[in-house]
Amino acid sequence: MSDPTIQHKPHKHLRTNALPTDPLKTRIVLVGNPNVGKSVVFNYLSGLYVDVSNFPGTTVEVSKASYLHYELFDTPGIYGVSSFNDEERVARDIILNGDIILNIVDAVHLERDLFLTQQLIDMGKRVGLIVNMLDEAKRQKVAIDLERLEEELGIPVVGTIAVKKKGLEGIHELVVRASEGNQSRGLHAELHAMLATVGSQGEAVLLLEGDAIIAERHGVTAADVSRREEIYIDRRNRVNTVLQRVVTDAETGKRIASVFGRWSVNPILGFPILVLILYALYLFVGVFVAQDVVNFTENVIGRNFVEFHIKSWVAQNAATTIAVDILDARGNVTDTGTFRFADGTKADYNLWAAARDYPEGRDAEYTFTYDNPWLVLFFGEFGAVTMTLTYLLFLLMPLVLGFYFALSILEDSGYLPRLATLVDRLLRYIGLNGRAVIPLILGFGCVTMATITTRLLGSQREKTIATTILQLAIPCSAQLGVIAALLATAGITATVIYSGVIFSFLVLVGTVMNHSLPGETSPLLIDLPRMRLPQVDNVVKKTLYKTWFFMKEASPWFFIGALTVGVLQVTGALVWIMDAMEPLVVQWLQLPREAATAFVMGLVRRDFGAAGLYHLGLDPYQTVAALVTITLFVPCVASLMVMLKERGVREGMIIWVGSLVLALTIGGVVSQILI
Amino acid sequence: MQLATMVKGMRGRIERLPAGEIRSHFIRIGLVEGAIVSCMEKLPGGTIVLEFSRQEVALSGDLARSIEISQL
CATH class of the missing domain: 3.40.50.300 (P-loop containing nucleotide triphosphate hydrolases)
Structure with a gap:
C-alpha cells in the first residue's frame, strides 16, 4: 500500500x-x-x-x-x-x-x-x-x-x-x-490526512486513486495503480453489499433482450438488417432531403430569391453587367440577354425593368458582374457572402438536419453500439474499431460534419486514419448526386470500375496506414443498451442542438474558404492554376483541357467540381478517370479547414497534399489503363 | 481457457483480467474475478457479446483473448 x-x-x-x-x-x-x-x-x-x-x-x-x-x-x-x-x-x-x-x-x-x-x-x-x-x-x-x-x-x-x-x-x-x-470507512481516515494538501475531499479521493492530472495540479505525486485497484475493489464490494440488502429479483441476472437487439448483432441476420437500415437512411437523406428538399431550398429560396435580392440591392449603385440566361427544361442555355449599367440599376430604371422582364415566364439564371473587384469578391458569382449564405443555409443545413435527425433516432434506439459491434472486425482491417462506422456513414452526408465527428474515436491514431479516409475516398452527398448522374450516362461497366477503384483504394489506404502508423487499434469494449423506441421530443431537441453546434463550428470556415477562392479568382490566380494544370490534365489524365476548371472548382464545393464535367462530352472511360480523380482529389475548402483545426496544420497539410498527389496518380493510372 | 474461445450459449466464470486501466474499468462495471458471464453472440473475427448481471457488453477479439475464464 x-x-x-x-x-x-x-x-x-x-x-x-x-x-x-x-x-x-x-x-x-x-x-x-x-x-x-x-x-x-x-x-x-x-x-x-x-x-x-x-x-x-x-x-x-x-x-x-x-x-x-x-x-x-x-x-x-x-x-x-x-x-x-x-x-x-x-x-x-x-x-x-x-x-x-x-x-x-x-x-x-x-x-x-x-x-x-x-x-x-x-x-x-x-x-x-x-x-x-x-x-x-x-x-x-x-x-x-x-x-x-x-x-x-x-x-x-x-x-x-x-x-x-x-x-x-x-x-x-x-x-x-x-x-x-x-x-467507505477505510478510505475516510486516509482522506482526512490528505485534506490539508488539496483542500477538497473530491480531489483527495482522486489523488488516492492515482489521478495523474489532479496530482500535477497540486504539484505532488499520485498514488500508484495498485492502490486504485484496492479502492475500486473495496467500493465494488460495498456496492454489492448494499445491493444484496436492497434488490430482490425473481430470476437471478437473466436479462430480457429484445428480439431486434439480438438479431442486429447476429452474424447471419445482422448484415441484412444493416442493409435495410442504410437503405431507409438513403431514401430519407439521399432522396427526400438531398434532392426534393434541397432542390427547393437551394434554387427557389437561396439562389432565385435571397441571392438575387442581395445582388440586385448591391447593383443599385454600382457599375454592373447583368447577363440573363434563359434555360430549357434540361438546364441548357437557349438564349442570353446582356444588360449594362454603368452607374448602377437605380440610374437606369427602364433598362433594369427590361432585364427583369426578359425571361417572360421562362426559367432564367441571372449573373451579376460588378466592375469593382471588391464587390465581385463578396457578392459576385462565387461571392464570399452570397455563395456562403446559399450553401450554408439552403444546401448544407437541410442535409445536416436530416442526417442528425436520422442519427439521433438510431442513437436513441440503441442500435449504434450494435452496429459498431457488427462491423468491428471489418473496420479492424483498416486500423479502426467499430465505433468509426458513425463518422464513415456521416461522410456520405457531409465530409465536414463527419470530420468533426471523428472526435468520438478513442485514439489519435484512429482519428488520423478515419480523417484521411473521409477526406480521400468518401464522396459527400452533394458530390454523390452528380457522380450518380454521370455514371448513369456512362453505363454499368463504368459504374462497376469506378466503385471498384474507389473501394479498393479505401481499403488499401486504410491497410497501409494501419501497418505504418505506430501503435495499435484500441480494442472495442462497448455497452449494448436496451433497444428502446426513441422519444420524439428528445430526438428533435438533439437534432436541433447538434445542427446548431455544427453550423456554429463550420460556418466561419465555409466563409473563409469561399473568400480564398474569391481572391484567387479576382487576382487571376485561378486562371493561372488552371493553365498550370493543363498538361497534367490533357497528357496524363487524357481529358479535355476544360476539366482543369472542374477540378479547381471542386475546391470550393465538391459538387461544383463534378458538375463541371457534365458538358465536356466525356466517353465512359474518360468519365471513370475523371470521377476517380475528382472523388479522391480534394475535399471542399470547408472540410479542409475543419480538418486543419481538428488534426493540426502539419498533419492536415500532409493529408491534403497527399490526397492531391494520390488523386492525380490513381486517376492517371486508371486513365492510362482504360484509354 | 480464454474468453475468446467461448461459443454462443456457453457460460463461464472470470478467472483473470488483464492489468492496467482496462482492469479498473472492468471493476467499475462489475466484471470482476468470480463474475459469471454467458456468451450471447460470437461474430466472425472474434468480436464477442457477453451477458452478465443484466448487462450486455461487446468486446473485440483481442480483448477477449486477454481474459481467462473457466467453463461452467
Missing part, C-alpha cells in the same frame, strides 16, 4: 480549466453512466434555452442551462470519475466544481451504476440519486427498496420513468435534500 505522506511535500494549487461559471449561483451537475436517460432529465429541468459549447482545451461538448436560481450542467456519460479518456476528464472537472450532484442510475443496472454513485459519495459531494427506468426493472422482475437504498447510501433517492415523465417532479425536492452520504 502506498503511504499518503505527500501532504508534507511542497505543493501548488492550480485552478481547474472549468467552464465559465457564475460565482453567485449554486451549480447542479447531472452525472450518470451512458444511456441512463440523463438527457431526458436535463431537458426536463433546463427548459428551452441551453448553451452547448466545447469544454476548454477539449473537443467534448458540454451543455449548460439555467434551472430556477441554479446553474445546471450536463456531463458526458461516464462509468466512474477518473482520467481514462477525454469524456472522463471533462466530467471530473465539472463534478469537482459542482455544488450539488444529481446522479442518474438505471434501475436494471444498479450493480454497474452504483459504483459511480459510491465514488461521488466518497468524494464528499452532496448527492441526490435518481433511480430511472423503474418500468424496465419491473418488467424484468427486479424489485428495488428505494427507502432502504436511501438509508444504506445516506443520500435522498427518487424513482422515475423519465421517458414517460413519471416521478420527475420529485427531482425538484431532491435538489434541496441532496446531502453527503455514507462514505
Whole structure:
C-alpha cells in the first residue's frame, strides 16, 4: 500500500480549466453512466434555452442551462470519475466544481451504476440519486427498496420513468435534500490526512486513486495503480453489499433482450438488417432531403430569391453587367440577354425593368458582374457572402438536419453500439474499431460534419486514419448526386470500375496506414443498451442542438474558404492554376483541357467540381478517370479547414497534399489503363 | 481457457483480467474475478457479446483473448 505522506511535500494549487461559471449561483451537475436517460432529465429541468459549447482545451461538448436560481450542467456519460479518456476528464472537472450532484442510475443496472454513485459519495459531494427506468426493472422482475437504498447510501433517492415523465417532479425536492452520504470507512481516515494538501475531499479521493492530472495540479505525486485497484475493489464490494440488502429479483441476472437487439448483432441476420437500415437512411437523406428538399431550398429560396435580392440591392449603385440566361427544361442555355449599367440599376430604371422582364415566364439564371473587384469578391458569382449564405443555409443545413435527425433516432434506439459491434472486425482491417462506422456513414452526408465527428474515436491514431479516409475516398452527398448522374450516362461497366477503384483504394489506404502508423487499434469494449423506441421530443431537441453546434463550428470556415477562392479568382490566380494544370490534365489524365476548371472548382464545393464535367462530352472511360480523380482529389475548402483545426496544420497539410498527389496518380493510372 | 474461445450459449466464470486501466474499468462495471458471464453472440473475427448481471457488453477479439475464464 502506498503511504499518503505527500501532504508534507511542497505543493501548488492550480485552478481547474472549468467552464465559465457564475460565482453567485449554486451549480447542479447531472452525472450518470451512458444511456441512463440523463438527457431526458436535463431537458426536463433546463427548459428551452441551453448553451452547448466545447469544454476548454477539449473537443467534448458540454451543455449548460439555467434551472430556477441554479446553474445546471450536463456531463458526458461516464462509468466512474477518473482520467481514462477525454469524456472522463471533462466530467471530473465539472463534478469537482459542482455544488450539488444529481446522479442518474438505471434501475436494471444498479450493480454497474452504483459504483459511480459510491465514488461521488466518497468524494464528499452532496448527492441526490435518481433511480430511472423503474418500468424496465419491473418488467424484468427486479424489485428495488428505494427507502432502504436511501438509508444504506445516506443520500435522498427518487424513482422515475423519465421517458414517460413519471416521478420527475420529485427531482425538484431532491435538489434541496441532496446531502453527503455514507462514505467507505477505510478510505475516510486516509482522506482526512490528505485534506490539508488539496483542500477538497473530491480531489483527495482522486489523488488516492492515482489521478495523474489532479496530482500535477497540486504539484505532488499520485498514488500508484495498485492502490486504485484496492479502492475500486473495496467500493465494488460495498456496492454489492448494499445491493444484496436492497434488490430482490425473481430470476437471478437473466436479462430480457429484445428480439431486434439480438438479431442486429447476429452474424447471419445482422448484415441484412444493416442493409435495410442504410437503405431507409438513403431514401430519407439521399432522396427526400438531398434532392426534393434541397432542390427547393437551394434554387427557389437561396439562389432565385435571397441571392438575387442581395445582388440586385448591391447593383443599385454600382457599375454592373447583368447577363440573363434563359434555360430549357434540361438546364441548357437557349438564349442570353446582356444588360449594362454603368452607374448602377437605380440610374437606369427602364433598362433594369427590361432585364427583369426578359425571361417572360421562362426559367432564367441571372449573373451579376460588378466592375469593382471588391464587390465581385463578396457578392459576385462565387461571392464570399452570397455563395456562403446559399450553401450554408439552403444546401448544407437541410442535409445536416436530416442526417442528425436520422442519427439521433438510431442513437436513441440503441442500435449504434450494435452496429459498431457488427462491423468491428471489418473496420479492424483498416486500423479502426467499430465505433468509426458513425463518422464513415456521416461522410456520405457531409465530409465536414463527419470530420468533426471523428472526435468520438478513442485514439489519435484512429482519428488520423478515419480523417484521411473521409477526406480521400468518401464522396459527400452533394458530390454523390452528380457522380450518380454521370455514371448513369456512362453505363454499368463504368459504374462497376469506378466503385471498384474507389473501394479498393479505401481499403488499401486504410491497410497501409494501419501497418505504418505506430501503435495499435484500441480494442472495442462497448455497452449494448436496451433497444428502446426513441422519444420524439428528445430526438428533435438533439437534432436541433447538434445542427446548431455544427453550423456554429463550420460556418466561419465555409466563409473563409469561399473568400480564398474569391481572391484567387479576382487576382487571376485561378486562371493561372488552371493553365498550370493543363498538361497534367490533357497528357496524363487524357481529358479535355476544360476539366482543369472542374477540378479547381471542386475546391470550393465538391459538387461544383463534378458538375463541371457534365458538358465536356466525356466517353465512359474518360468519365471513370475523371470521377476517380475528382472523388479522391480534394475535399471542399470547408472540410479542409475543419480538418486543419481538428488534426493540426502539419498533419492536415500532409493529408491534403497527399490526397492531391494520390488523386492525380490513381486517376492517371486508371486513365492510362482504360484509354 | 480464454474468453475468446467461448461459443454462443456457453457460460463461464472470470478467472483473470488483464492489468492496467482496462482492469479498473472492468471493476467499475462489475466484471470482476468470480463474475459469471454467458456468451450471447460470437461474430466472425472474434468480436464477442457477453451477458452478465443484466448487462450486455461487446468486446473485440483481442480483448477477449486477454481474459481467462473457466467453463461452467
